[in-house]
Amino acid sequence: MRASCSNAACSRFSRRPKTRPKAWPPSSKSAPACGRGSKTMKIAFIGLGNMGGGMAANLVKAGHDVHAFDLAEAALARAKENGCTTYTSVKEAVQGADVVVSMLPNGAIVKAVYSADVIGHAPTSALLLDCSTIDVATAREVAGQAAGAGYAMVDAPVSGGIAAANGGTLTFMVGGSTDAFARGEPILAAMGKAVIHAGDSGAGQAAKICNNMLLGASMVATCETFAMAEKLGLDLQTFFDISSKASGQCWSMTSYCPVPGVGPTTPADNGYQGGFATALMLKDLKLAMEAAKTAGANVPMGARAEELYAAFADAGNGGLDFSAIIKTL
Incomplete structure (x- = not known):
């Protein structure tokens, strides 16, 4: 994998418009909307x-x-x-x-x-x-x-x-x-x-860091998978239709697909503008690596994701949505 991409590689993943992702499901103890029976503060x-x-x-x-x-x-x-x-x-x-x-x-x-x-x-x-x-x-x-x-x-x-x-x-x-x-x-x-x-105290940050390490690693895996599927001759929409209903489905695939014109509307359909910037994903992955070191946790996939996003950001892509890392494949 490399941080920069050839024009051919970049153009492969530059096509047409896709529903903005939702956060994970609410807990069974969802909070009431503020302003309904609660005082003005x-x-x-x-x-x-x-x-x-x-x-x-x-x-x-x-x-x-x-x-x-x-x-x-x-x-x-x-x-x-x-x-x-x-x-x-x-x-x-x-x-x-x-x-x-x-x-x-x-x-x-x-x-x-x-x-x-x-x-x-x-x-x-x-x-x-x-x-x-x-x-x-x-x-x-x-x-x-x-x-x-x-x-x-x-x-x-x-x-x-x-x-x-x-x-x-x-x-x-x-x-x-x-x-x-x-x-x-x-x-x-x-x-x-x-x-x-x-x-x-601190548990909210721990949950966020763990969640975003998973997100970063799963996005890299999703991008790799689409790149391989294309090289194996699969139509990418057909592959999405299969994988999004099979055991490989994940949020990075079904709600935030990194391929333009495939699946729901995502930043990939807008030239990887907007969404969650690569620089912010890198920030969260660095926090995850610091936390893993402190806790003595073994996180080889998270560490590799951090390396890939660091190289991608260093190549001038920090402002692009983090799914744009597909351009390096």
């Missing part, structure tokens, strides 16, 4: 990027008073259009909040924001909900710092992507105490279709 929302902007908008739709902050003026302008009250600092946004929700790029930023701008500035009665995808150790460290200052906190990373963030159909994997989960569940339900308690 003052919610500080920190981080209004591709995911956070839609999530904050859904909290407004649920009837909450959302006080939003982001470093980007354009993100603040969109949030204001969506009904949020916007602020130029985190400390201002969290004043008097009932709940603080964050959606930030990495663990270092999460730690810095909570240490300097949230803890000690939001009321200790506020529930802290971090929806960022970060390493387990940092999630537990920040939760411990929050607990030491008198706050309840959960880590609640998401699955579902930008469309699910905008549509309010995310899946939340939640780590924290039972009481904190019960408090956060209706808030998260306003932004998602499934809210699942994974365990104590």
